[in-house]
Amino acid sequence: xxxxxxxGSHVSVSEGALVLLRxxxxxxVPPYLFWYVQYPNQGLQLLLKYTTGATLVxxxxxxxxxxxxxxxxxxxxxxxxxxxxAAEYFCAVSDRxxxxxxxxxxxxxxxxxx
Amino acid sequence: DAGITQSPRYxxxxxxxxxxxxxxxxxxxxxxxxxxxxxxxxxRLIYYSAAADITDKGEVPDGYVVSRSKTENFPLTxxxxxxxxxxxxFCASSALAGDPDTQYFGPGTRLTVL
Numbered sequence: 566x567x568x569x570x571x572x573g574s575h576v577s578v579s580e581g582a583l584v585l586l587r588x589x590x591x592x593x594v595p596p597y598l599f600w601y602v603q604y605p606n607q608g609l610q611l612l613l614k615y616t617t618g619a620t621l622v623x624x625x626x627x628x629x630x631x632x633x634x635x636x637x638x639x640x641x642x643x644x645x646x647x648x649x650x651a652a653e654y655f656c657a658v659s660d661r662x663x664x665x666x667x668x669x670x671x672x673x674x675x676x677x678x679x
Numbered sequence: 680d681a682g683i684t685q686s687p688r689y690x691x692x693x694x695x696x697x698x699x700x701x702x703x704x705x706x707x708x709x710x711x712x713x714x715x716x717x718x719x720x721x722x723r724l725i726y727y728s729a730a731a732d733i734t735d736k737g738e739v740p741d742g743y744v745v746s747r748s749k750t751e752n753f754p755l756t757x758x759x760x761x762x763x764x765x766x767x768x769f770c771a772s773s774a775l776a777g778d779p780d781t782q783y784f785g786p787g788t789r790l791t792v793l
Contacts, residue, residue: 574719601784608769608784609722655721666712666737667782671721 567592567658571670579678584628584643586673588656591637597659598639599667600630604652612654615639626650651677682706685770685785692760693793700755700788702770710773711753712782713737713745715766722769728753760792 572587590596597616601609613624620632626649630641639656653674657667683704692698702711709730714722724737726745734745742764744756753772757764767789771782 606787608786609771609782610784611781614781666724666727668724669714669722671719 567596567660567668569656569658569668569670571654571656571673573673574671575674575676577676577678578646580648581645584641584646584650584675586641586654586656586675588630588639588641588670589637590639590656590658592658592660594660598630598632599657599659600624600628600639600641601655601657601669602652603655603672609655612641646675646677648677648679651675683770683772683783683785685768685788687788688786689789691791691793694760694762696760698757698760698790700757700768700770700790702753702755702785704751704753704770704772704783704785706772706774706783707750708772708774708783709750710782711747712771712773713743713753713755714769714771715739715764716769716787717766725755725768757790760790762792764790765792766790 568591570589599614600612602612603609613622615622615632623629628643653672655672656670686701712727713725716722723739728734728747731750767787769787770785773782
């Protein structure tokens with residue numbers, strides 16, 4: 566069975582500061598990993614995903630994540646936070662077993678202060 | 680309009696009533712999914728469908744029924760609503776089975792069971 570752990574239900578940063586959202590996963594097979602963002606009263610939008618190849622993945626809005634197999638981690642970063650980044654972020658894992666079902670973490674709310 | 684839509688966006692019902700949440704996508708995606716989102720739990724998969732007339736249970740299927748007579752529609756029915764089914768429900772779709780394809784999410788339906 567797969568699982569995803571997101572450390573910290575809330576993360577607060579100042580505008581211009583580094584954003585770091587942590588995600589650790591458990592999977593019995595090489596995983597595919599995803600980060601989604603959810604703005605208030607909206608559905609989820611894909612930020613980035615790791616499948617194979619380069620372990621540093623770049624996504625939309627200046628976000629990136631690095632797959633570290635030895636640490637079973639897929640942390641999301643952005644060098645400089647913007648007020649518009651305030652949202653909830655979800656990490657997800659797929660076991661790639663014929664169905665593209667995703668197992669989500671519980672989410673991290675990113676708060677950005679001026 | 681193209682994309683994935685859900686209706687209604689908001690619904691209030693009473694315990695014991697039957698409720699159907701609608702999901703419609705215009706991409707002819709093979710896969711469709713229903714999730715519920717609850718505070719502290721993230722998103723949990725209720726049911727998914729690989730194609731018309733093919734459905735399967737997810738993590739939390741009890742109390743829900745789905746059908747998929749047409750590729751573009753995937754309704755979710757609560758046959759006898761309970762207060763524990765108060766939640767935000769998201770429908771999603773993806774293009775290919777077995778591949779790490781992106782799941783596209785609808786805007787959600789906020790359901791309150793009194």
